[in-house]
Each structure stands twice: as C-alpha cells, then as structure tokens.
Amino acid sequence: MTLEEKLIHLRKEKGITQLELAEAVEVSRQAVSKWESGSATPSTEKLLGLSELYGVSVDYLLHDCDLKAGEIEPLPQKAEDNSKTSHGGTGKASVKWFAIIVGFLILIVLIWVFHANKGKEESIHINNMSGGEVVNEPDGSFSIEW
Template sequence: MNMAEKLQLLRKNKGLSQEELADLIGVSRQAVGKWEAGKFYPDIDKLVQLGELYSISLDRLIKDTDDCNLRIEERDGEKEDIAGFLIRAKRACYAGHGEELDASRKCSHDLEYEEGELYYYDTYLGGERFGGEEAVWKGGVPIWCMNYCGRVTGEHFSGDFLKEALMAVPRDMPYRGPSLFQSGAYTYHCRTAGVFDWYQGYEEILYEGVKIYECYFHGGSII
C-alpha cells in the first residue's frame, strides 16, 4: 500500500472528510486531495501532524511496504443498533439539556435514557473540573461503558456551546462530538484512536484560537 492510499484510508477510518482534515491541520482541501491522489506529498511538518492525528509513526506512514494493518471496521448489526441507540441517548440527556435524576451519590449529576431492552446511564461529579461514566445495558446486562475526565482551562467557556457540539455526535464515532465543530468564536475538536469495542480520545474547545477546555475519555465493550 503506497502512502497516498494509506492517507486516504486513515482519513476515512477517522471519519473525516477532506475538508475537515484540511481544517484540522491548516491546509486547503485541494492539498489533501492531491496527497491522496499521489500528485504531491505532505511537507515534513504536515506529516508529523498527520502521524499524531492518526497515532502512527512517520516510518510506517511513509513506507510503501507497510500497510499499517489498516482496514475499515465492519460492524455487525448489533453493534450498529447499539451505536445508534447511544447517539439518541446522548442527544436526549446531557447534550440535549435532559432533566437530571435524583443524585445516586453525594453531589452527583445523573441522567438516563431507555428504549426497549436498551438502557443508558450517565453520571458525573464536579463542574469546571469533572469526571464521570456513561454505560449501556441490554436486557439488564451491562455491555458498554466510557469514562471521561475534563476541565475548563481558560476564560469564555460556554456549556451551551459544548452541548451544541455534542449534539452533533457522528454515527461512525459515537463517543463525544464530531472531529470539528465551529460556532462564532468557538471551535471544538475531537480525536479518537481505536474502534467501538476499545478506544480512547481527547476533545478540546478553543475560543478565538486559544484552548479553554479539554476532556479525555476512553471505553469499549465489557462483554
């Protein structure tokens, strides 16, 4: 597999369009298109950014003899159903200003959502510094969970903007928000490594180009 092919597949595995990738690394969409067509190669600084974004070494990215063990994950019907349920649950709960339950622990914030035999629960502690867990049960059996921990790091943080970004959670990356989301002076970035069964990620919010919020998360299937 040559580098142009790997760049295209890595981008698709990440759930990014050419335009979204271009915005993330500071180039034009046309430049990304030319890289993936094999007409031009990225400069070394862009290769470094791509390697960090895709969690892959430059050596493996550049070598034509290394296919990087790449493949687009094919989810079975059950995983697809659970991913769709998870997105609806997220949009109905925190992201959608859902009503909180009575606290399950001292000072905790708790939200739930249910469809048939699928049940979702989100519980977290804190405010400007926070930590929590989301989980999904099927037929009373826990099958998936995610832990997260974040903090506000600067001025002008907007909880409404974060919720707006999380409402745009994509189906192929149903963990937090999309790879890129913008509104006014606010920009949201999210990147993940892994697949639905086992993954980790990081999200951040910038205000006029300055980072003001960050959150780390990780999770996967537990059956």
C-alpha cells in the first residue's frame, strides 16, 4: 500500500474530513488533497504529526506494506514521566528552580559579606615616607599633603 493510500485509509478510519485533518496538522485542505492524490508528499514535520494523530509509526507511513496483512505498527504508548516531582513539575523544571534558589542564596551571602566588611577600618602604615605630611581631618579621615 502506498503512502497516499494509507493516508486516505487512515483518515477515513478515523472518521475525519480532509479539512479536519488539515486543521489538525496545520496545513491547507489542498495540501491534504495533494498528499492523498500522490502529487505531493508531506514534510518530515507533517509526517510526524500524521503518525501521532493516527497512532502509527512514520516508518509504517513511508514503507509499502499491506494493511490487510496486519502490518500496522502502532506507536508505543508514552510511558509516564518518572521524573515528575510531588509538585507536578518535571525533573528539568526542578533542576531549574534549584539552580535559581542556589544562585539567589549565593547572591545574599555575597551582599552580606560585602556589608559586613564595609564598616571595618583598615590600618595604613606609612613608613619612611619623605616629603609628605599626614593631616587628620575633623571627620576622622586623613589626607597626605606633599
């Protein structure tokens, strides 16, 4: 059975019109008509959409085989994602949130360290400095006059 024959058979078996199929795979009705007449071939992306819609493999759609001989290869059922967390998110989303929280905590620690050291006075030792005089300012700071 050819691709166009399979497309017609599967669409009728599903009980949908060319227009309904076109809307489902996001093409025009004319594109579906061309696929079913054999004057055009669906793109790889559209073949994937058709295979999911009809529950058959892309391999089945592309290779000649006989429907009557029972050669339809149903798509394997999608297993539940075991990486879901108790909050309903996927494992990838959990990793993303974990990274955001860790980054935020690091930022808080850096801000705390900066502010903790901000008030500390540093002592400056001026040894063997010639030609300059240290002047204490009224506000507690000092300057060096040359």
